[in-house]
Amino acid sequence: DGGITQSPKYLFRKEGQNVTLSCEQNLNHDAMYWYRQDPGQGLRLIYYSQIVNDFQKGDIAEGYSVSREKKESFPLTVTSAQKNPTAFYLCASSDDATGNYGYTFGSGTRLTVV
Amino acid sequence: AQSVTQLDSHVSVSEGTPVLLRCNYSSSYSPSLFWYVQHPNKGLQLLLKYTSAATLVKGINGFEAEFKKSETSFHLTKPSAHMSDAAEYFCVVSDLTGRRALTFGSGTRLQVQP
Numbered sequence: 272d273g274g275i276t277q278s279p280k281y282l283f284r285k286e287g288q289n290v291t292l293s294c295e296q297n298l299n300h301d302a303m304y305w306y307r308q309d310p311g312q313g314l315r316l317i318y319y320s321q322i323v324n325d326f327q328k329g330d331i332a333e334g335y336s337v338s339r340e341k342k343e344s345f346p347l348t349v350t351s352a353q354k355n356p357t358a359f360y361l362c363a364s365s366d367d368a369t370g371n372y373g374y375t376f377g378s379g380t381r382l383t384v385v
Numbered sequence: 386a387q388s389v390t391q392l393d394s395h396v397s398v399s400e401g402t403p404v405l406l407r408c409n410y411s412s413s414y415s416p417s418l419f420w421y422v423q424h425p426n427k428g429l430q431l432l433l434k435y436t437s438a439a440t441l442v443k444g445i446n447g448f449e450a451e452f453k454k455s456e457t458s459f460h461l462t463k464p465s466a467h468m469s470d471a472a473e474y475f476c477v478v479s480d481l482t483g484r485r486a487l488t489f490g491s492g493t494r495l496q497v498q499p
Contacts, residue, residue: 275428306489311394313475313491314429361428372436373419374487376428 273298277362277377283385284349284356292347292380294362301366303345304374307331308359317360320345349382357384387412387478391490399498404448404463406493408476411457417479418459419487420450424472432474435459446470471497 275296284290296303302321306314316329320339334353339345345364349356359381363374392407410416417436421429433444440452450461459476476490 277428311491314489359426363429372417373431373434374429376421376430378428379426381426 275362275364275375275377277360277380279380280378282380282382284382285385287351289348289350290382292349292360292362292382294345294347294377295343296345296364296375297343298364298366298375299342300364300375301342302364303339304363304365305329305335305337305345305347306361306363308361308379314361317347356382358382387414387416387488389476389478389488389490391474391476391493393493394491395494395496397496397498398466400468401465404461404466404470404495406461406474406476406495408459408461408490409457410459410476410478412478418450418452419477419479420444420448420459420461421475421477422472423475423492429475432461466495466497468497468499471495 278293304319305317307317308314315331317335318326318329318337320326323342326337326339334350336348359379361379362377365374388411390409419434420432422432423429432448433442435442435452443449448463450459452459473492473494475492477487
């Protein structure tokens, strides 16, 4: 079955560490997105990529980095510069760059700073 | 610029009674609008979408929404709530310029009482 796989499901990070969240899709979608979800704040856009080897900053890109070397993969690195990284991270993809037909979401990664 | 306002952060209903989750939007274009549902610690699932076809949109699990341009609203309804409907619901608008991703409302948590 086609879908989006996020791993790991739970991730713990020590202060000052960089961690990378994986997102893989086998839907042949061109566009991929990373969102951060905090309680009571809905979803906020971190980065998005509408095509391989290209990506754009979203609303809260500071302290995060991404790459898009393959169509199927869009990993997110949470760097030590991100001061409050504890959150639920969601990856999504769409076959239309405008998102006009909606997204398919992964099941998320919960990151906790210890 | 586009925005979405979900008018209630929490809604509580009794099982078997109607559900109404309210959403107002602001967009410079004729928007595409979506409702997504999220169960605890899960990704988001698309309930329904409006993309300038019929203004009354039917989705999964008995939900429907009506696009009212004059009121800039896209409220989600269901005639009879089920315990399994308890979840977080997000109203979402699409940026048709293709430069950005979807814009999410802050969410409405639906509780269903037995």
